[in-house]
Amino acid sequence: MAGTIAIKNGYVFDPLNEVKGERMDVFIRDGKVVRELSASEMDNAKVIDASGMTVMAGGVDSHSHVAGAKVNSGRLMRPEDHYKCYMKKTPLTHSGSGYTVPTVYLGGYEYSKMGYTTVFEAAVPPLEARHTHEEMRATPMVDMGGYLVLGNNWFLMRYMNEGDFDKAAAYVAWMMRTHKTYGIKCVNPAGVENWGWGENVSSLDQANIHFEVTPTEIIKNLTEINEHLGFPMPLHLHANNLGHPGCWEITRDSLKIPSNVKGKPNVDVEWAETKMNAKRHESVYLTHCQFNAFGGTSWRDFESGVKGITDYVNGKDHVVMDSGCVPFGDATVMTGDGPAIHDLYVLTGNKWSNTDVECECGSGVLPFTYLKSNPVHSVQWAMGLEVLLYVKDPWKSIMTTDSPNGGPFTKYPLVMAWLMSLKARQDTMAECHKWSQDRSGLGGEEREMSLYDLAILTRANPARTIGMAYRKGTLGVGADGDVSIYNIDPTKLDVNDYEGLIRNLQNSEYTIKDGEVVARQGEIVAIPEKRTYYSDIKVPDADEKHMLEDVKEWFRYYTLGFSNYPTPERYLANPTPMTVNPLR
Numbered sequence: 001m002a003g004t005i006a007i008k009n010g011y012v013f014d015p016l017n018e019v020k021g022e023r024m025d026v027f028i029r030d031g032k033v034v035r036e037l038s039a040s041e042m043d044n045a046k047v048i049d050a051s052g053m054t055v056m057a058g059g060v061d062s063h064s065h066v067a068g069a070k071v072n073s074g075r076l077m078r079p080e081d082h083y084k085c086y087m088k089k090t091p092l093t094h095s096g097s098g099y100t101v102p103t104v105y106l107g108g109y110e111y112s113k114m115g116y117t118t119v120f121e122a123a124v125p126p127l128e129a130r131h132t133h134e135e136m137r138a139t140p141m142v143d144m145g146g147y148l149v150l151g152n153n154w155f156l157m158r159y160m161n162e163g164d165f166d167k168a169a170a171y172v173a174w175m176m177r178t179h180k181t182y183g184i185k186c187v188n189p190a191g192v193e194n195w196g197w198g199e200n201v202s203s204l205d206q207a208n209i210h211f212e213v214t215p216t217e218i219i220k221n222l223t224e225i226n227e228h229l230g231f232p233m234p235l236h237l238h239a240n241n242l243g244h245p246g247c248w249e250i251t252r253d254s255l256k257i258p259s260n261v262k263g264k265p266n267v268d269v270e271w272a273e274t275k276m277n278a279k280r281h282e283s284v285y286l287t288h289c290q291f292n293a294f295g296g297t298s299w300r301d302f303e304s305g306v307k308g309i310t311d312y313v314n315g316k317d318h319v320v321m322d323s324g325c326v327p328f329g330d331a332t333v334m335t336g337d338g339p340a341i342h343d344l345y346v347l348t349g350n351k352w353s354n355t356d357v358e359c360e361c362g363s364g365v366l367p368f369t370y371l372k373s374n375p376v377h378s379v380q381w382a383m384g385l386e387v388l389l390y391v392k393d394p395w396k397s398i399m400t401t402d403s404p405n406g407g408p409f410t411k412y413p414l415v416m417a418w419l420m421s422l423k424a425r426q427d428t429m430a431e432c433h434k435w436s437q438d439r440s441g442l443g444g445e446e447r448e449m450s451l452y453d454l455a456i457l458t459r460a461n462p463a464r465t466i467g468m469a470y471r472k473g474t475l476g477v478g479a480d481g482d483v484s485i486y487n488i489d490p491t492k493l494d495v496n497d498y499e500g501l502i503r504n505l506q507n508s509e510y511t512i513k514d515g516e517v518v519a520r521q522g523e524i525v526a527i528p529e530k531r532t533y534y535s536d537i538k539v540p541d542a543d544e545k546h547m548l549e550d551v552k553e554w555f556r557y558y559t560l561g562f563s564n565y566p567t568p569e570r571y572l573a574n575p576t577p578m579t580v581n582p583l584r
């Protein structure tokens with residue numbers, strides 16, 4: 001139930017309002033942030049004394065794999081993951097298990113304990129949208145949405161080949177509405193299609209088999225369609241050649257493709273009060289940069305290629321990216337990039353799952369362990385941190401582990417400590433293979449991020465980037481009453497004592513969602529209502545009619561009937577459509 005709360009005397013960090021640790025009160029009425037509460041409202045409000053504590057908006061994860069078919073494959077294929085981490089049923093909560101791929105219940109609880117209130121699923125295959133929504137609906141504690149995988153879609157590639165922009169745009173709009181998804185995800189454009197023939201693409205100008213479209217054409221068209229339709233978020237890109245030595249160059253060149261495309265989100269929503277412009281202007285959101293930033297030419301001369309990308313991003317305004325940090329230990333690698341996971345299987349011999357989702361897209365899953373003693377893994381650890389430390393303007397970057405690819409999201413507090421504490425990085429590097437020192441620049445980087453920077457990287461900027469800052473990632477008047485309170489006193493904070501910092505980030509003192517305390521010192525104390533966001537885009541009827549004739553014609557090859565293709569709203573928890581307005 002949405003609540004009324006007064007949070008008194010905390011040190012508040014609200015970057016979208018340029019509040020940098022000032023002592024102030026935060027008031028929430030009926031689930032929304034308000035300027036003040038009347039005397040009678042105060043009488044009935046819950047009052048939290050946040051003296052000596054850090055207060056931020058609830059955490060926002062803009063890229064995580066938590067629901068859907070490939071996450072479930074990960075759960076099924078590794079029983080060993082389940083006994084490492086489990087929780088018992090309580091009168092309030094379900095039981096749950098799984099360390100890198102937790103059950104939906106445990107995943108929701110773990111996010112909430114860390115102070116997160118919003119999580120976006122990074123890859124929804126169209127034909128698996130119902131399954132993904134079912135799992136999102138069952139995930140407690142957090143508001144959610146999902147990105148639809150469209151980078152190798154047959155209809156889109158056909159329209160691109162024919163140069164029919166209007167039909168392609170109509171198809172994207174229709175697919176978003178049909179599957180109740182939020183934004184466009186593009187994984188290894190042209191390459192995943194080639195994987196159907198056991199191939200990949202190796203350059204941006206290589207046309208793929210049959211459809212004869214190149215990665216350049218797909219990225220160009222999808223970024224233009226994205227802005228033509230007015231999506232809340234930029235095109236979400238997982239670049240070509242991921243995970244291969246030397247891939248940083250193709251990543252940088254991919255980011256150049258939409259450099260002239262202007263971000264034009266056009267969504268009918270009411271905006272919370274913010275001092276800064278809370279709308280995104282970027283046309284591309286690169287995900288898990290670390291995995292797309294490998295240097296060298298082989299595993300023998302492997303090195304960090306991060307600087308080549310961050311130098312480019314520092315000089316441009318159209319790119320935002322998340323890091324894909326590697327905090328060491330167990331991970332489960334899962335992605336729509338089938339060929340990349342096949343290559344990892346050949347390298348490791350680990351158990352491997354590979355799926356094609358009826359030619360709409362594919363995926364690969366593989367259990368993985370990152371070791372400090374492994375030369376390549378130790379460089380990857382350094383690279384993930386380089387991505388965030390080298391980008392000068394924190395409004396261009398977002399902290400993730402591409403959970404569970406670099407490691408589970410439960411390790412975010414560890415990553416935050418490395419960003420804030422030079423000593424934490426030096427202590428870890430001393431335990432790592434020497435490549436982490438020799439083949440990355442991390443050892444020479446002395447930047448220590450502040451709590452304000454962290455608030456940008458973990459709530460304000462993910463929310464702004466994906467177009468959710470009208471209600472998330474800020475404590476401005478009108479925003480959702482989602483707040484995290486950490487037992488961290490910024491005036492006494494000693495980042496050299498990072499163990500304490502990690503503990504306090506792992507279990508928030510209070511996690512508040514819609515004005516209700518839902519987690520307290522690592523305990524779940526209430527199960528809040530949750531919402532699912534999706535983009536509702538209306539294109540001209542004639543465009544949609546012509547496009548649907550093509551789609552229906554092809555449906556005789558699908559395993560289900562056309563009328564069973566859409567995801568009905570009842571599959572969503574509190575469906576919350578956002579009206580998106582295409583250019584006329």
Ligand SMILES: [Zn+2]
Nearest residue numbers: 065122288402
């Ligand atoms: Zn991912």
